[in-house]
Amino acid sequence: MDDKLLIQMALGITPPWYVKDIDLNVSKKRMDIYLDFTKGTKFPCPVCNKLCDLHDTKEKVWRHLDFFHHETYIHARVPRTKCDGDDVKLVEVPWTRQNTGFTLFFEALIVAMSKEMSVSSIAELINIHENSVWIILAHYVEEARAKMDLSELDTIGVDEISVKKGHSYVTLFYDLNQSRVIHIENGKKRSVFKNFREVLSRKIDPDNIKYISMDMYPAFRGGAREYFPNAKIVYDKFHIVKMMNDAIDKVRRKEYQTNKDLGKTRFMWLKNPENLSDREIAKIRSIKDLDTKTAKAYRFKLGLQRLWDIKNIEVAREYLDKWHYWGTHSNIKEIITLAKMIKRNSHGILESIKQGISNGVVEGLNNKIKTAFKRSYGLKTEKCRNTMIFLMAGKLRLPTRC
Structure with a gap:
C-alpha cells in the first residue's frame, strides 16, 4: 500500500x-x-x-x-x-x-490525560506551553457545560471549599442524584443562591427544586429560603456529626489544661468504637474511668449517631427530643449549645432521614477536587480553578477521539 x-x-x-x-x-x-x-x-x-x-x-x-x-x-x-x-x-x-x-485527536488526548495528570506534567510530556493546555481544557469544559442536561434536577447539595489561604472560599452546587458539580460561585454569602437561581433559570424552572441539602451556616439558610422558597432545606448526617466532632474537640482542648492525659488524643474522638485500635480503646477506657467531660461528650456523639439507624420517622423524632433533653442537661457548655442548635433545625434533620438524602456524594467529590488542587500546586486563575473543578467533578461529556 x-x-x-x-x-x-x-x-x-x-x-x-x-x-x-x-x-x-x-x-x-x-x-x-x-x-x-x-x-x-x-x-x-x-x-x-x-x-x-x-x-x-x-x-x-x-x-x-x-x-x-x-x-x-x-x-x-x-x-x-x-x-x-x-x-x-x-x-x-x-x-x-x-x-x-491542534488537531481534534491531539486535543482529545490532552483532555483524557488531564483526568490523571497535572497540567504542567501534560505540557512537559507533549512539549507545548501550559497556557495552551488550559485553553484547550477550558474550551471543552465550557462546551460540555452548555450541553449539560438538568431537566431531572430536583435535589441539590451545597457546600463551600477553601481554595487558597486567607479564608478564600467558593460555594459549589451539586446535583445529588447524578453525583456531579453543576455550578460554582465565589464566596459563601447568601447572594450565591441568587446567582445560582439566575443561571439555573436558563435551563429549568428553579421552583422545580424540591430539596436543598447543606450545613447550618446562617447565610446558606437565608439564601436558600429567599431564593428557593418552595424547596425543603435538609441537613444530612455528615454535617451534624462534623459539628459534634468540633464540639468534642473544644471540650477536649479546654479540659486538657487541667488533665494532660488528654494529650495526643484528638483524632481518637473522631472515630467510631469499631474503628479504634486496641491501643486507642485502652486509652479511651482509661480516660472514661477518670470521668472526664471529653469522654462524656463522646458518648453524646455516639448517641446522636444512632438517630440515623431509626427508620420510623416518628420514632426518630421522639429519640431526637430525648437526645436534646439529655444534651441540654449535660452540664457541658459546648454540648448544650449544639443540642439547642440541633433542636432548632430538627425539621431539616428529620426530613433528611425521611427522604434518605445524604451529602456523602458531596464529600467524595470535594476530596477529588482537593486532590486535583494539590496535584496542580495551585491554580493561576479563577478560570483555571473552575475548569479543573468541572473536569474532576462535573461528569461532563468530553471528547474521546483519541
Whole structure:
C-alpha cells in the first residue's frame, strides 16, 4: 500500500482532501504531513453553508498525535470563500476546530490525560506551553457545560471549599442524584443562591427544586429560603456529626489544661468504637474511668449517631427530643449549645432521614477536587480553578477521539 494512502487512512482523511506529501526527519524526530484538496472543489460557506468557489487559500499548521515518538504536524492550504452578502471566511476542515493549532485527536488526548495528570506534567510530556493546555481544557469544559442536561434536577447539595489561604472560599452546587458539580460561585454569602437561581433559570424552572441539602451556616439558610422558597432545606448526617466532632474537640482542648492525659488524643474522638485500635480503646477506657467531660461528650456523639439507624420517622423524632433533653442537661457548655442548635433545625434533620438524602456524594467529590488542587500546586486563575473543578467533578461529556 502506498505510504501516503496509509497515512491518509490513519488520519481519517476523506475526499476532497488527500495526503499530498510526507516529510520524515529522523534526526529531529519530526514528521510533517502535507494535505491538499482536489482541484475545482467547492466548499460550503461557514456562515450560510452555501457551496462557493474559492476566493483564496491560507497556509495552516496543526500539531497532531506523535507518530512513533516523532512529533507530527499537519500542513494544509485552507480555502477561504466569499459568497453573496458574506465576507471572506476560512472554511471549516474536518480534523480541527477553528482558531486552534491542534488537531481534534491531539486535543482529545490532552483532555483524557488531564483526568490523571497535572497540567504542567501534560505540557512537559507533549512539549507545548501550559497556557495552551488550559485553553484547550477550558474550551471543552465550557462546551460540555452548555450541553449539560438538568431537566431531572430536583435535589441539590451545597457546600463551600477553601481554595487558597486567607479564608478564600467558593460555594459549589451539586446535583445529588447524578453525583456531579453543576455550578460554582465565589464566596459563601447568601447572594450565591441568587446567582445560582439566575443561571439555573436558563435551563429549568428553579421552583422545580424540591430539596436543598447543606450545613447550618446562617447565610446558606437565608439564601436558600429567599431564593428557593418552595424547596425543603435538609441537613444530612455528615454535617451534624462534623459539628459534634468540633464540639468534642473544644471540650477536649479546654479540659486538657487541667488533665494532660488528654494529650495526643484528638483524632481518637473522631472515630467510631469499631474503628479504634486496641491501643486507642485502652486509652479511651482509661480516660472514661477518670470521668472526664471529653469522654462524656463522646458518648453524646455516639448517641446522636444512632438517630440515623431509626427508620420510623416518628420514632426518630421522639429519640431526637430525648437526645436534646439529655444534651441540654449535660452540664457541658459546648454540648448544650449544639443540642439547642440541633433542636432548632430538627425539621431539616428529620426530613433528611425521611427522604434518605445524604451529602456523602458531596464529600467524595470535594476530596477529588482537593486532590486535583494539590496535584496542580495551585491554580493561576479563577478560570483555571473552575475548569479543573468541572473536569474532576462535573461528569461532563468530553471528547474521546483519541
